[in-house]
Amino acid sequence: MRYNPGDSLLKHGVDAMDSETRSAEGVKGRKRLALLYSLLIVISVLFLCKVISFPVAFMLVVGRSMEPTYRVGDLVIGVATYLRGFSVGDVVVWCRDFWRTACVVHRVVRVSGEYVVTQGDANPGPDTPVLSSAVSYVVVAHVPAYVWLPLVVLAVGSTGYFSYRESGKRLSVQPGLVAIALVATYIVINAAILGFTYIDNSPPFYYTPRVELLSAHLDPVKMVYVVEINTTEYSFVEAVCKLLGEIPAAVVGVANGSITRLSIHIPAEFFSYLWNRTSARGVSFLPSPPVAVQESFSISCSVVFDKATLSGNYIAAFSWREPVVKSFNDTLIIENVNPVPLVLRIELFSKARGSTVFAREYRVERFSTLAIDFSNVAPAPGDYDARVYYTFLGVVRGQGARIVIK
Template sequence: MRKIDLMIYLLSLLLIIILILTRFIPIPFGLFTVASGSMEPSIRPLDLAIVFGRDYKIGDVVVWCSSPFYCVLHRVVNISENYIITKGDANPMTDPPVSKDLVRGRVVLVIPREIWILLTSLLIGILIFYYRRRVSEMAIIFAPFVAPMIIYSLVVGIVITLFAQQSSIQIVYPEIYLSRHDIYDVNGSCVVNISYYVVGIKILSIDKIYVFNRSIDSFNYTGDSISFVLPKDLALYSASTGSRLNISVEADLSRKGFLKGFYQIPVSLQKPLIKIINESLYIENPNCYPLEFNITWMFSVAGEPWRFESSTYVLDKGSFVFNSPQARFVYVEIRYRWLGAEFYERLYVRG
């Protein structure tokens, strides 16, 4: 056998070994034929991808394999400590998080299908022409390798077609999204509670909580909820104006996650009860939100001009009694803001 024959023989054998090893052994180089259009238009079906090295970054195209019969060639969109997330350029959604151990390498070169198929066909034609007088000898030499390669290709094709879906990697997506938010009355204070639905992840710490751009320093949290007492002045502002509570939250999650949420919680209030009982003013605020009242007494003794006394009170939840002035004729005016509207009541007390 001449040297050129030996070189062709060894190169063919090496190519076959590489094609087999890249499927079964996680070596950082290999050849992969693209099987789908998930990376179109940049990479098309039947294009030949050359993979080399495991140094990659966001934006690079890599190949990862969950089994010898299920490999994915997609672009890296996120990298964490132990996982990467990839996405096909033509796919609407990302792939599940994949362990870095499954990555075979970075795609360094893509040979279009028109080029490598044409070159391969030309090479085969040249070899056939070159060895046209020794076809029988070449068949005998390559038969032990060509036959297993054909069998291997058939087996791989059948297995991929029938079992690739079952061989795909099963990784649970970590999920967190808002479940509900409420405001509870706890001993006359408004407590804000934000609950989340979580899967495979939990809240580790709270970085920031803001209400109307004011930082909240005291709060409680568990793996799936956050709660804090609403400051009285912010509660008063919300109750008076009817403004929704604008709340922003930043938190660290397990698995290197980060939560940033913005929530608008509507205000739900009962109207205060105002009446005269035993010639005294009675006001009941049934809400955990404080309310501001302006109370003006109008009173007069017979034959004297009317006198006025006005005061402003911020009343928390509860019942409050205000005694009337000692005079023959007494009226009282009450003004307060409730859910963005101003209310006015004038009540007869005595006379």
């Protein structure tokens, strides 16, 4: 074979060109890898930013109490509260611990002084009030899991692929693959331990003392409304009550152990006011006597304890009743079972004469009985009719009873 110097020179040029091409592709591949590495590092740092109170942080949602706004696996992006304030309606991130590893993403429902009250959109009640200083981030955007998760998987997979291709070795583990494994492991661990922001579905962890209403009833005879309250954590101080929301009422409070008894005294004038009010309104229909008409009024109380104030509204109910008219031989008995006095006109009618032989007005006090002995006023023995007339709630009514004079 003859040696041709030209062939050697050509071969050398082709080899040089191949080397330059491979070198250019290697530089391009390394730049691509560097870009992917930088992207993964930035994502990892953004997950870690919540811990170091960075101005912007990524957090993952693992609870369901903010549905449908945020769902499990969604990525939320928060801006630190020292850069942007918050108000009612904003979604914020507040944390229980110093390192911000146990945090809550909920919506602000009330801001009162130094405290903030939040609530999950799907939760039936608010969370425990927290200090405003505990609120670390305001959520400004979120990315659904079905969007961000494929992108991260694509970035990690691309990094592994280009690192593997760049190494040119398929049977040995290259430093690039080790770096990919380390970065991916860091993302998983960081997301699982530091990045997750859980949605708090548990009840408030603070203890709320209970105040239990044992009984509430009206005693029209004693003209007092009695309220009994069971309080295990509070000590009674005083109570202020009003009738119909505006008329002051005297209150006597007595504490016996954990039970507080309130005696709300109802003035006699108040019952007269109710009587006149109902009389002015009128009663559409009254059956034959005796009848009862339901009456009610409201009582509002503010009960002051050593650690709290209890506000309550109560409804006191009773009935207006027509007087009970009955007789026993020559005696007429009339019972007034109302908390107001009644004015009666009593007539004694003689059947033998066919005329009225006695007529007089009487005032029967509240919850009292009137007894009239007709033996001294009847002109002669015989049968008589006692007729009792009165005005009941604006309606003139009457009852009768048989009187026998021996």
